[in-house]
Each structure stands twice: as C-alpha cells, then as structure tokens.
Amino acid sequence: MEDLLSEPESESFKQSTRDDVGIILYTSGTTGKPKGVMLTHGNLLASGETLTDAAELHLREHPLRSINALPMAHIFGISLMTVEFLIPAEYPTGFMVQESRFNAEHMLQLIEKYKCTDLSVVPTMISGGFRRNVIPTEAEATFDIRGLPDENPEEFYRDLAGVINDPNIEIIPEGVYRPASPPSSLESEMFRALEGVTERLFPNAVTLPSMLTGATDMAQVRAQGTQCYGFGPVRTEQDIVGGGGAHGDDERILEGSLLSLVQYLWYAVVEVAASEG
Numbered sequence: 001m002e003d004l005l006s007e008p009e010s011e012s013f014k015q016s017t018r019d020d021v022g023i024i025l026y027t028s029g030t031t032g033k034p035k036g037v038m039l040t041h042g043n044l045l046a047s048g049e050t051l052t053d054a055a056e057l058h059l060r061e062h063p064l065r066s067i068n069a070l071p072m073a074h075i076f077g078i079s080l081m082t083v084e085f086l087i088p089a090e091y092p093t094g095f096m097v098q099e100s101r102f103n104a105e106h107m108l109q110l111i112e113k114y115k116c117t118d119l120s121v122v123p124t125m126i127s128g129g130f131r132r133n134v135i136p137t138e139a140e141a142t143f144d145i146r147g148l149p150d151e152n153p154e155e156f157y158r159d160l161a162g163v164i165n166d167p168n169i170e171i172i173p174e175g176v177y178r179p180a181s182p183p184s185s186l187e188s189e190m191f192r193a194l195e196g197v198t199e200r201l202f203p204n205a206v207t208l209p210s211m212l213t214g215a216t217d218m219a220q221v222r223a224q225g226t227q228c229y230g231f232g233p234v235r236t237e238q239d240i241v242g243g244g245g246a247h248g249d250d251e252r253i254l255e256g257s258l259l260s261l262v263q264y265l266w267y268a269v270v271e272v273a274a275s276e277g
Contacts, residue, residue, distance in 0.1 A: 006240065018042030025075060025081055039075075047075070048082025067097040067110055068120035119163075181222035184210070186229045193271040197264055231264060233257035 022041040030235070070077040073167065078097060089200060097114055099107065128139025157173050164171070185191065186209065195207045218228035234257040253261070 016041055018045065023078070025078070044078065044082050047079040051079055051083045060115060062096075065114055065116045066117060066118040066120065067099070067107065067114070067116040069099040069107065070120060076120070102275060125154060177202075179219060179223040181219050184222065184227040184229055190227055190229055190272060193230065193268055194229060196271055197267040200267060201264060231268075233261040 018041050020041055021038045022044050023039050024036045025039055026036055064083075066075070066080065066083075068080060070080065083096075095114075097110055097116060099110070107119075111119070129136030145156075147153065153173065157171055161171055191207075198205050198207045212230065216230060218230060221228050233253045236254070
C-alpha cells in the first residue's frame with residue numbers, strides 16, 4: 001500500500017468514467033447458482049443518489065446517522081456505503097454504524113449511544129402501480145415482523161407510526177394469531193427425559209433451552225397449559241453460519257444427523273412412555 005501511495009496519481013490510479021465497471025456482484029437470485037453481475041460506477045452512484053434523495057438530506061435539520069446490520073456484499077449494503085460518500089458537506093457529523101449480525105439488545109444500545117436517526121429494514125413484499133413507467137397513486141409494503149414473546153403489539157405499532165411520522169402512510173396491523181405463552185419448565189418430566197437421552201447419545205453434552213426465531217404450533221399449545229419442547233438434527237458450525245440452515249440457499253440435513261434425530265426421538269418417547277404415572 002505504501003508503494004502504491006508513493007507513486008504519482010497518474011500512474012497508480014486510472015481515471016474511471018460512470019460507464020466503467022466498478023464492481024462484480026455475485027448473486028444467486030432465485031436459482032441458487034451464483035452469477036457475476038457487472039455494475040458500473042454510474043450504477044453505484046445512481047443507487048446511492050436514490051437513497052440520498054429518499055432520505056431527503058437537503059430537508060433535514062440534523063445529520064444522517066444510520067445504523068444497519070446488512071451484508072456489505074449485498075447491493076443494499078453497497079448502496080448505503082455509497083450514500084456515506086454522497087452526504088453533503090453541511091452534514092460533517094453524518095456517519096453509518098455497521099453491524100455484521102442483528103442483535104436487538106445490542107442494536108438498541110448502539111442507537112442510544114450514537115443517537116442514530118435511521119435504521120434499515122427489508123420489506124418482505126412491495127406492491128404498487130400497474131405499469132413500470134407510471135408512478136403509482138398508492139403502494140403497499142408488507143413487513144415480516146417477529147416480536148418477542150411478551151412484546152405488546154399495540155405499543156409496537158404506536159412506536160412504528162412515530163418512526164414513520166408520515167400522515168400519508170396508513171399502518172394496517174395483522175391480527176395477533178400467536179398468543180403469548182410462558183416458557184416450558186426445565187423441571188418437568190419431559191425435560192428430564194430429554195436430558196437423559198442427550199446424555200445417552202451425546203455423553204457430557206449439556207441440554208440448554210433456546211428461543212426459536214421461527215414459528216411452530218407450540219405457542220398455541222403452551223397457551224393452553226401444556227408443556228412443549230422441540231429439538232432438531234445435529235448441525236455443524238459450518239451449516240449454522242453458512243447456507244445450509246433453515247430457509248438457506250442449500251437447506252439440508254446431514255445424513256449422519258438424520259439417524260441420530262430418529263434415535264433421539266425414539267429414546268425420548270420410550271423414556272416418557274416407560275415412566276411411572
């Protein structure tokens with residue numbers, strides 16, 4: 001790097017135009033097969049300028065302080081980086097807080113610490129207009145929001161309305177179809193049976209509860225007073241952080257894990273069925 005910086009600018013850096021390729025972005029799209037997409041400097045600037053206009057920086061009284069947990073190899077993340085270079089000079093304290101993973105508690109701490117004004121979210125579906133070259137009179141966006149088990153939906157929607165702060169946008173809440181329910185006991189007969197099976201198949205392993213971010217029918221059953229527990233196949237660290245997990249590009253169960261999953265289920269049922277009472 002020192003050698004590069006020591007060279008004359010005319011030799012070390014080639015002057016680029018908006019039509020020159022600035023980045024090759026690999027995307028799997030809907031096929032699962034990565035494809036290299038060539039984006040020009042003009043493409044990147046146009047994307048960043050669009051976000052800058054959407055943020056209405058020229059109308060703001062305070063600088064842009066954004067926070068997000070987006071992969072910077074994704075076009076949205078790249079566009080947000082571009083925005084940082086396009087922030088006008090009158091916004092000297094504008095900045096972006098970038099997190100590699102989303103953690104609600106940590107994000108709230110960062111928002112408080114840096115007094116962030118913008119948070120990036122990805123809508124599940126957007127629908128608007130009837131033709132691509134006609135500005136729609138109205139549009140709809142559906143958001144997949146997964147609250148904590150004890151979160152108050154009414155308070156959440158009020159907070160959401162305050163963040164949007166636009167009388168032209170109507171929030172239409174969906175009905176709460178997953179009742180709040182207490183966590184299952186760690187002292188129940190079923191949990192002790194699961195601990196025993198874990199020790200039998202995986203000696204010295206510790207059985208720990210966790211909260212699943214996905215959805216099952218256990219919330220409704222727990223709400224009726226029944227203790228519920230779930231378990232899944234053994235997974236490698238590579239699968240957990242890669243594309244082999246739930247809804248991943250290569251969602252799968254390892255062959256060796258399939259056998260242990262069936263064994264675990266069998267021994268758990270036998271353990272409970274054979275117990276007294």
